[in-house]
């Protein structure tokens with residue numbers, strides 16, 4: 543297939559795109575390259591990279607495309623809350639517009655990078671949320687993901703097949719690395735401080751998903767028979783963990799495999815969003831079986847850190863990077879550029 547991956551130069555995209563190429567697909571990446579494109583170095587001679595904002599694309603960029611995997615946008619709560627208007631413009635409006643463009647140009651399969659954070663509550667509870675659980679998230683990031691889902695699903699008909707993948711929080715190593723995702727952050731803190739700090743007692747639930755299992759999920763969603771995925775919403779996760787369980791798993795792994803001793807600093811105060819979700823629908827519909835465990839990825843990330851990573855580089859933290867870019871915006875404007 544000819545596959546268009548928006549946001550393909552990001553954390554997930556840099557693992558996904560080479561796998562799609564390996565599987566025999568032709569890949570076009572559209573990305574405004576906020577984090578550059580070095581993360582795609584292993585396959586950049588075999589793909590097309592279009593450095594463009596999704597708000598500016600038209601029919602030309604969709605020419606000859608059979609399927610779209612739409613990853614582009616602001617990808618966490620802090621960046622969405624930093625500029626809610628830009629978040630709405632990219633994560634909701636431009637996403638729905640992408641769906642309309644796809645439909646107008648005969649691109650039937652459209653897989654959307656949604657998020658399990660849509661189910662968040664402010665007080666942790668143990669209930670598993672299934673895909674039909676009524677949701678009405680208010681936080682800008684989750685709200686925009688939900689609004690985009692509603693807009694895309696409303697376009698569904700015989701000529702347009704939208705598929706929503708509500709992913710859990712991703713963990714694992716990528717050529718374009720993020721250390722602002724909980725397992726990755728804990729591994730970095732273990733390395734740098736030998737101490738993991740948790741607020742609200744770490745009681746919050748999080749569905750977690752290894753980056754390479756996310757890659758498999760996307761591949762399945764573009765290759766699956768249409769009748770199995772048409773207008774479907776799927777939760778995609780390895781398993782649910784409370785944040786304290788994640789910290790304990792990181793500690794157990796590093797003690798057992800690397801002989802590292804870690805302190806857990808459990809702060810009783812603080813509020814954090816919590817969500818626990820059911821992943822059985824994706825398994826039952828497409829046979830999705832997560833292959834990678836958290837411990838393995840902690841080992842891999844640790845080994846990478848030992849080889850020397852500048853963990854203070856703001857490019858590894860989406861909100862810090864965005865703040866820096868915005869600080870530079872005045873200078874950029876003087877040079878004729880813009881961030882949003």
Ligand SMILES: NC(=O)c1ccc[n+]([C@@H]2O[C@H](COP(=O)([O-])OP(=O)(O)OC[C@H]3O[C@@H](n4cnc5c(N)ncnc54)[C@H](O)[C@@H]3O)[C@@H](O)[C@H]2O)c1
Nearest residue numbers: 549551552553554573574575576595596614615617655712
């Ligand atoms: N990482 C997670 O834990 C997670 C979990 C659930 C859902 N998601 C969703 O998956 C997607 C990818 O996440 P990620 O972790 O790879 O994020 P990321 O921030 O590493 O990558 C996002 C990519 O999109 C590009 N981009 C941003 N705005 C754009 C625009 N307007 N036009 C063109 N390109 C643009 C950026 O340059 C970047 O390369 C996001 O939509 C995110 O919301 C991520």
